[in-house]
Every structure is written in C-alpha cells, then in structure tokens.
Amino acid sequence: MRATPSLLALGALLLAAGCGGGEAQDPPAATAEAEPTEYVFAPGDRITVELTMYDGEDGRRTPFFSGYRPSIEFGHGGPAVECGAHLPVDLREFPPGETHTIVLECGSEVAVPVDDPGFALVEDGVERGTGEVVPTGEE
Template structure:
C-alpha cells in the first residue's frame, strides 16, 4: 500500500499540471491568418484626423498661404461625405504655402468614416478644389 499512495499522488500531480505520461498525439490548432486591420475607421466629431495634404498653386490653387485654424470644406471620396473641418498645422510649420505637401491634423464637426482602401479627400474653398489629401491611418489592427 505504501507504493500505491505515492503513485496516486504522482498521477494527481501530473493531471493537475496538465501533463500525462502519454505522448501528445494531437497537433496544435492551425494558425488563423491575421486580419489586415479594420475595413474602415470611424472618427467622432472633433476627433483628430492625421492627413497628408497637398495644396495646389497657380490658377487651380490658392495664391496665398494659410495658417492653423483654416476651415475649408473637406470632401471625402467615400460616400460623398463633406463638411467644414479645421486644419491644424504642425508646430514647426508657421504657414502652409500653395504648392506644398505637409502632414496636418483635421478636426471635422461631423462623424467621418474612412475606408482603409479609399482614404482620399479633396479640399474645397469657394466651390473650387484647391488641394487633395489622404488620411493617415495609424495603429491599425
């Protein structure tokens, strides 16, 4: 009986730790492919939207630079959504001259839905397209 108790104790220990005396005959579950991130990103009203913006110059664009706080109409390609959005320039950029491209922050007064595969928009001023851009989606997944 002395031999039986240690064997029972050893069996209980092995079972409680998930070990068994038999070899594992079951293969691990197959890996599932990771998602490439969300199909779209929803920005709440006032939420900061990082975007790469290119302003046109010459006859199609602005003739003067703009500063932080500029509030043009932004027309998103997806779903025909448009609205007035504030443009905030990076600290190191005093003004945004026509003909240049910079990363800016948009703050729109309405909810904005941006599909991962169609992030483009037009910047419109007085009914004329003055620039174009693309939302930068960070931290996807």
C-alpha cells in the same frame, strides 16, 4: 478497497464540472479579428493627413494658417465636412504648391475607406488641394 461516500461525491462533482477523465476537449478556436474596411473618426477626433495644396489658377493664391476651416470631401466626391486644420509647430503657414503632414479635426463623424483614404480640400465649390489620411494606429 471500498469507496467511501465522500470519494463518490468528489468523483460525481468532478464529472459534473467536466473534469472527469472523459475525452479531452479542444480549446475554443481563436477567432481572427476582421480587418477594418474603413477608419471611423468621431467629431473632434484628430485625423493625421498628408495634404498637397494646389497653386496657380486652380489653387489658393495665399497661404493658410492653423485654424483654417475648409470643406473636406473624403473619398473624393463624398459629402463635404467642415474641418479645422492644425499645422505642426514648426510650420507657421501652409503655402500653395506645397505638401505637408497636418492634423484635421472635423465637426461631424467621418468614415474613410481603408482602400481609398484620399480626400479633396474644397473652397467655394472648387477643389484647392488633395491628400490622404495617414494611419496612426489610433483609428
């Protein structure tokens, strides 16, 4: 049987498009996403944390309320960032000596190492509490 010009053109087109019977090619290998080394929060992002406030001589003597704006040192000793504290609806005040999950909103970008998500809450240059960032899957 004799090939017609249209069949030859079709064959050439298939070869040019990579569909022409040559060796099969493997699909591109899936690239694994690298695990993040830090959580990065933009100014105003909501950061869920578990915070323990000290009591006694090293701690606060009075509770704080939503809107409190302490300095937070992420990474224990990192640069201090002013953050607003927001208490959950069912927690009217945060008394010294207690631990609660709250939300912080910081005025500057914050980078928190995944392997050391801790922070210190500082007032007037004195550490008054400590805590950890709680990953929420939104980082």
